[in-house]
Amino acid sequence: MPETPSPAPLCLLFDSDGTLVDSEILLAEVMADVLTEYGLPFTARQYMEEFRGMRFYDIVDTQQRLHGTLSEDNLTHIEAVMRTRMQARMEAELLAIDGMPEALDSLTDYPKAVVSNGPDHKIRCAMTSTGLAHHFGEHLFSAYTLGVWKPDPGLYLKAAEAMEYPPERCVVIDDAAVGVEAGLAAGMQVIHLNHFPDEEATPDSAIAIEHARELPAIIARLARDVVKTTTA
Template identity: 50%
Template sequence: MPLPLLLFDCDGTLVDSEPLLAEEMATALNAVGLPFEPRDYMGEFRGARFRNIVAELQARFGPVDSEALARAERTMRETLATRLTQELTTLPGARDALDTLRHFPSAVVSNGPESKIQAALKATRLTGYFGKRFFSGYTANCWKPEPCLHLHAASIMGYSADECIAIDDALVGVRAALKAGMTVIHLNRFPERETTPAGAIEIRSMRQVADVIEQLACEHEGAAMPAYSFGK
């Protein structure tokens, strides 16, 4: 049977961009009067769309000036782009996993803008693994945790949901791929704070992902698999 399509999340799965994003997001949000610390992103909002975070904070703390917010977001994204170029690294094990899995069809599926995905892949020299096979929530006009972004990517690539394996570290992405009907691997980097949802396979490191995917491709040949953990 054909090899499954691998749909990788970007931030926190392939590249270690989340600490940088959390810092710049905190700067931008505090500048417009919305209390926010980097640990808030890492603890509560990891992987969420920026506008959804803003909406939740405004519900808690009150509305802010829309023009000031737009300026702060532009500055945040410009500063983040510079920092990604200068400071970004891959997650441990990610490059080795991509080397091992080169014979699988693959793409990147991210809530971030295309420019951010491209900057991250270029800065970490991962572009060669994916080329232009990346799908942004901003381009598709749908974001995790809804399943539409994963389904959009699969459709464009010519695959059905049950022919895909999604790899994501954030619960919003794991839940989105599960809703889409895909096989899901949860890179649970914070097991003391997060529980892998039922139906997903848990791993704790990107060093594990290639073995898990090779095993799934060999044993299940695209069929739905039982929920069990590789992380313990």
């Protein structure tokens, strides 16, 4: 009887926007255009400097406190317009983060999932548009589906449970502060893909990298550490 292969020592949980795909500037531009059209002055620079990775409605709430409250109908319409414009731009312009396709090709032995604050259809569009979908299959976890948003650790914890891995054997790969915070609070190992090292600090308990090419070596080291611990 053939032996059942041992499960991989680690499960990799990837954020989407800014981590797997280079969508942050597209989102910043679309959000700035749409919010400003509806009387909530907002710039792409604001998004990149203050709100990266945050839930859309949290951003809108902040702007409403500064510029006035909109009706529920307007809020629903704003999100619909923003999502439609964003999808069109993703389908036409979206690219994978530099080096990420090659990194993922080197990590085929590990189970992987996408864990995002975005809605499911946006995650699917991003993976399909950039040719990364085959790395994740149906392992796509949306805050909108699960009802919990980063920086709440619950989103990463629910993904880990669905992947059947304990938190301590999960590695979060995330570029945004809210995602790094969520991963650490979930008791997971966290790799911070820090695109702005001169402006954004990485917590001491996370691992900072500046390029996706660094991922395979770090994952291999973390996996060796897990194997040593479990066989000691």
